[in-house]
Amino acid sequence: MALIAEGRYEGRLAENDRTVTLRVSRREGGRLDNLSGDVFSTTAHILSFAGDLASLAEVTDADVSGRISGRVSFFSEGALARTGSRFTLVLSDETDDSAVGLTLNLGAGDVTVALSRTGPELRSLRVDVDGLDSLPTPQARIFEGDPAGKDLVSALKRASIAATVNVRPFQPYAAGASTPERLSMGELHSLMDAWSRPPTDIGQAWRVHVLFAGQYSGRGEADVSGVMYDVEPHRRPSRQGLAVFLNSTAIKACTPVNGDNWRREVLFTLVHEIGHALNLPHAFEDNRAQSLTWMNYPRDMPIGAAAFWNSFGESFDTPELAFLHHAPFSDIAPGQNDYAQRRSSFLSGGSNPMLKAKKTTPTIDPTTVKATLAVAPLKATYVFGEPVFLKLAVTNESRRKLSLAKALDPSDGFVSIRIETPLGKQRTLRPPAALCQRAPSMTLAPRKSVAFDGILASFDADGAIFDTPGRYRLQATFKGIDGVTLTSQPSFLRVLHPTRAEELVAISIWDDNALMRAIYCRQPLVALDSWQRLVEEKLRLLPDDGANTTKSYLRYVAALGWMERFAPAARAAAYRPNRRKALAHLRTVEPRDLPQGVSRRCGELLTKKR
Structure with missing residues (x-):
C-alpha cells in the first residue's frame, strides 16, 4: 500500500480562504513519528495543532490506501486551547502520495481540506547575514555547498x-568611524536597528538576522562566542537577531582562519544561536547534559571536547527534533x-503533557547530590x-x-527566577539577551557556598516587574549541576x-524601553536624550535619602558609561571617554x-585615577 509521504503539505479552505499547512514526520524505517500543522488567514496566524502521540494510528493493511487517524491538540494565540479533537488524514x-485530504474540527464542526505536498522539509527559514569589514570573511562553504555537508544549509536540512x-x-x-574591537549590548542593538531591523508582521515566511562581529563587550567578554537577542516586545518582536563573535576565545583559538577547525567552530556557534532563535534552550537546561547536540557546549561535555x-x-x-518538527507556530x-x-511541552517550559517527548535519563543519581539553593x-x-x-547562593x-557551573546569573541559562506580584500574577525573570559563553566550572568544598548578588531584577525583556506596591514572592531554580535541578525556598520583599x-522617576524609566535598555546595559549613551531628561528633570526631584539607592545606582551607571568609548552605528563619530x-x-x-x-568597582576606578 502507499503511505502518506513525509514532508510539508499546504491547501486552502474554500469557504474562508484560510491556508492550512500540515507536517508529517517519519522515523528511520518509515514508521510514523507525528504530525502537526497551522491555520493562517491572509494576514495572521490563527491556530496550530499537533498530534497527541499516544493516539496516533496508521493503517498498514495492504488493501487499504494510506490513512492516519487519532487526536490533536489545538493552540490559539500561543496558548493551549483544546485537546483530544479527532482527525483523519487519507491519501x-x-x-x-503527494495529495491528501485532512478532516478535523477547527471549532465549528468537521471540515475537510485538500492538501498538496510542497516539499520534504517540514519548515523553511531565511537567514540574512551581515558582518563588519574589519573581520575575516567566512568562506561561502560555511553557509552552503560544503562537499562533506558541514554547512549551515545542510545542518538545518x-x-x-x-x-x-x-x-x-x-x-x-x-x-x-573606525570599527570598535568589542561591541557592547547597546552597540549591538544600535547596529541591528541601523542595518536590518526585523519585520513586525510575522507570517509563514520565517527570518533571522546574523551579525558577525569581533568581541562582546560586557560580562564574559572574550568568552562569549555568540548571543541571541531577546529584546523588548514593544520595541520589536523577539528571537529574530543574533551575533557571532569571530574574535572570541573559542573561535580565535582555531587557526588558521577558514581552516577546518575554524569553520567547525563558527558553524557550531551559528547553528547553536539559530537554535535559540527557534526557541530551543541549551540541552543541559533540559537535563540532557550528555546529549550530542548543537545545543550543548563541546568544551563543557563530561566526555570532553575531543x-x-x-x-x-x-x-x-x-x-x-520533535520540537523543531511539530512545535506550535507561536512556540x-x-x-x-x-x-x-x-506551551507545547516538547521541551521544558510547556504545559501539555500529551505532547511531551521522552526525556534522557540524568547522568548522575540526583539523590547523591546534597546541595541547597x-x-x-x-x-x-x-x-x-x-x-x-x-542574591543567589x-x-x-x-x-x-x-x-x-559557576553561572548564577539568569542570562547564563542555568538560573530561572519566578516572581509572584501582590496581585497574584506569576512571571519569570527574562534577561534581554541570552549570552552563549563558556560557563566556568568550579568545585565547591563541603559545607561551603558560592553566591552572586548582582542580579538586576527591576525590569526585564517584558518591562517593569516591581511596579505595584505590596509584597512579592521570589523562588529560583538552578540547573548547573549535571542531572540535578535545585529549587530554593520562597523569599519575599515589599515595595512601599x-x-x-x-x-514620576519610576514611570519615566518604565515608559521608555530605550532607557531601561540603557540601564540594563549600563550604558546611558544608548539613550542619551532620555537619560539627560531623567537626570536633569526627574532625578533631582528625589530627596537625598540613604534608604533609596536609585540616585546612587544611576550615577554608577552614568560613570561606567563615560569611562568607555561608545560607538553607536547611527552616529558618524564615537562618544569619547570623559573620565x-x-x-x-x-x-x-x-x-x-x-x-x-x-562597591568593588567604584573603589578600583577611584583608586586607579588618583
Whole structure:
C-alpha cells in the first residue's frame, strides 16, 4: 500500500480562504513519528495543532490506501486551547502520495481540506547575514555547498528545515568611524536597528538576522562566542537577531582562519544561536547534559571536547527534533513567543503533557547530590522604582566536593527566577539577551557556598516587574549541576507606596524601553536624550535619602558609561571617554544596599585615577 509521504503539505479552505499547512514526520524505517500543522488567514496566524502521540494510528493493511487517524491538540494565540479533537488524514489517490485530504474540527464542526505536498522539509527559514569589514570573511562553504555537508544549509536540512541564506558583503561599522574591537549590548542593538531591523508582521515566511562581529563587550567578554537577542516586545518582536563573535576565545583559538577547525567552530556557534532563535534552550537546561547536540557546549561535555567532536553527528537530538518538527507556530517561529516561553511541552517550559517527548535519563543519581539553593533580595523593603537586586547562593551540604557551573546569573541559562506580584500574577525573570559563553566550572568544598548578588531584577525583556506596591514572592531554580535541578525556598520583599516624586522617576524609566535598555546595559549613551531628561528633570526631584539607592545606582551607571568609548552605528563619530565626568559621578555613589560588585568597582576606578 502507499503511505502518506513525509514532508510539508499546504491547501486552502474554500469557504474562508484560510491556508492550512500540515507536517508529517517519519522515523528511520518509515514508521510514523507525528504530525502537526497551522491555520493562517491572509494576514495572521490563527491556530496550530499537533498530534497527541499516544493516539496516533496508521493503517498498514495492504488493501487499504494510506490513512492516519487519532487526536490533536489545538493552540490559539500561543496558548493551549483544546485537546483530544479527532482527525483523519487519507491519501486522495493511492497512486499519488503527494495529495491528501485532512478532516478535523477547527471549532465549528468537521471540515475537510485538500492538501498538496510542497516539499520534504517540514519548515523553511531565511537567514540574512551581515558582518563588519574589519573581520575575516567566512568562506561561502560555511553557509552552503560544503562537499562533506558541514554547512549551515545542510545542518538545518538534517533538522527538516529548508534554509535560504543571503550573505551580504561585510561593511564598515559606520561611515567615517573606525570599527570598535568589542561591541557592547547597546552597540549591538544600535547596529541591528541601523542595518536590518526585523519585520513586525510575522507570517509563514520565517527570518533571522546574523551579525558577525569581533568581541562582546560586557560580562564574559572574550568568552562569549555568540548571543541571541531577546529584546523588548514593544520595541520589536523577539528571537529574530543574533551575533557571532569571530574574535572570541573559542573561535580565535582555531587557526588558521577558514581552516577546518575554524569553520567547525563558527558553524557550531551559528547553528547553536539559530537554535535559540527557534526557541530551543541549551540541552543541559533540559537535563540532557550528555546529549550530542548543537545545543550543548563541546568544551563543557563530561566526555570532553575531543570525544564530543569525534562522536557528534552534526544534528539536534531527539527532543529538539520533535520540537523543531511539530512545535506550535507561536512556540517556535521567530518573532512570536518570547525566548523560553513554550506551551507545547516538547521541551521544558510547556504545559501539555500529551505532547511531551521522552526525556534522557540524568547522568548522575540526583539523590547523591546534597546541595541547597537560596534566593533573596539585598534588602527586605524597597522604595517604589528603586533598583531591585537579588542574591543567589548555592551551598554544598554534603561531605563530598561538588562540581557545578559557576553561572548564577539568569542570562547564563542555568538560573530561572519566578516572581509572584501582590496581585497574584506569576512571571519569570527574562534577561534581554541570552549570552552563549563558556560557563566556568568550579568545585565547591563541603559545607561551603558560592553566591552572586548582582542580579538586576527591576525590569526585564517584558518591562517593569516591581511596579505595584505590596509584597512579592521570589523562588529560583538552578540547573548547573549535571542531572540535578535545585529549587530554593520562597523569599519575599515589599515595595512601599510611592511619593509623587518617586512615582514620576519610576514611570519615566518604565515608559521608555530605550532607557531601561540603557540601564540594563549600563550604558546611558544608548539613550542619551532620555537619560539627560531623567537626570536633569526627574532625578533631582528625589530627596537625598540613604534608604533609596536609585540616585546612587544611576550615577554608577552614568560613570561606567563615560569611562568607555561608545560607538553607536547611527552616529558618524564615537562618544569619547570623559573620565572627569565619570569620576564626578563615582564620588557621589553610596554603595550601601547595592551589589558588592558596585562597591568593588567604584573603589578600583577611584583608586586607579588618583
